[in-house]
Amino acid sequence: MVLSLFRRDKQYWPSEQFADYTIEKTIGEGRFGICYLVSDGQKSYILKQLKRAMLKKAGVKVRFEEEILRSLQHESVPRFIKKIEREDFNGYVLEFKEGRTFEDIIYLDKHVFEREEIYRVGRQLVEILKYLHSKSIVHRDIRVPNTLYDGQKVNLVDFGLARWINNEKYRADMDFAFLGDFLLHLYYASFELKGFKKRPWYDELQLHPKELLLLKKLMGVDQRYTSIFEVEHDFYETFEAYQ
Template sequence: MMCSVKTGKKIGDYTVASCIGKGRYGVCFLALDPDGKKVILKKFRARMWKKNKNANHYEAVILSGLEHPAVPELLGVINNRQGYYFVLEYKEGLTLEQWLFDRKKIFTSGEIYRIGSQMFEVLEYLHGRNVVHGDISVANVTDDGEKISLLDFGLARYADGENIRFSLDYARAANVILYLLYSGYDGKGSRPWHEELPLTGEQREFLKKLLEPEEQFRDTGTVRHEFEKIF
């Protein structure tokens, strides 16, 4: 799907300001509400919407049940001839992907601690409500220098203890932390992460446990406390 909607185009009560991202399932626009407040319009690709018609409701249902400053609020739904859209709260900051690859930012140990701690705090909130985000990545975490937000709940599901487990979020969160750690690494990157990154033994073992497909922690609060203790 191309970002074909022109700047200034009206979609429902909203005015498109720019296209900010596109993917397999659709495209996201930055837009303004009638009061000039920024929102995100998430338009779904028609073919993917029909293909996943039995699962499309999850994102809206899950977001409607969440209230956390790091989680975008679902403000409404638009369904008209222009397409099917979610209207989402706009979150300030760049994605970690933008910080890493566009801005070439090197994250300090203090910044990694802050981002990791906040990320696990959000996961503790989600998992306490039996929600697995399912798609944590540097593209789906924003940071404004003080606080993070967790975006894109399109793959979020309720945990069932079998196919949908909290360990999926742990592994993806570990990958985010590894990306941040590698931002300050100036080696060749020819060896496995656990051999070349300058980590303590505790940090190395903690990340390995996060990456395990089976549950290795009592709960997500334990994960957060362990991260804060060793990082």
């Protein structure tokens, strides 16, 4: 019994068959699970394998992602397809979303985001958050590895830390610092450090006053926004020239 608790989960390799799917490649591995790109011969999907040790340790917390994804219907969020439970596997199949992570686009491609593109990307994230918060869901993990982009459309993935908003431990405004940090990554893609002294972002980035205020309120440097509608209002005012 003790041995089975610590036995490593089976990892699946390209071309291997699993249920009705063929494993194409491993996309990534986190604390709670492993994600694979799979296909059924016609379409591609994401297979998420939940780690048994974490299922035992975290219990019901691991199930929040499944519960929340089942409740969502949004073009920028992967659709829950089905659950798979077997003796040697616990997990589910999700819709495959196109695009590369912003992490790869920024750090591998060295892509520079101009203001107009920052507006287009940010606008989509604000709309996604409006939808999630309207469903009483806080994502809590809007980061460059968890956002996909094909040059036009933004998709938000990895709902492993998402929770139902209760205005106590889980609040909607938790997403605002993540959104601010995400936007800072886009701004810093064009930043060139001059000299050796690193300064706070609000000193070293060349930001317009409205951009500075928006980011400070998202990050909590100034009084943080209390709702996504306040964020939306200031966001559109900040990027008025690009609408």
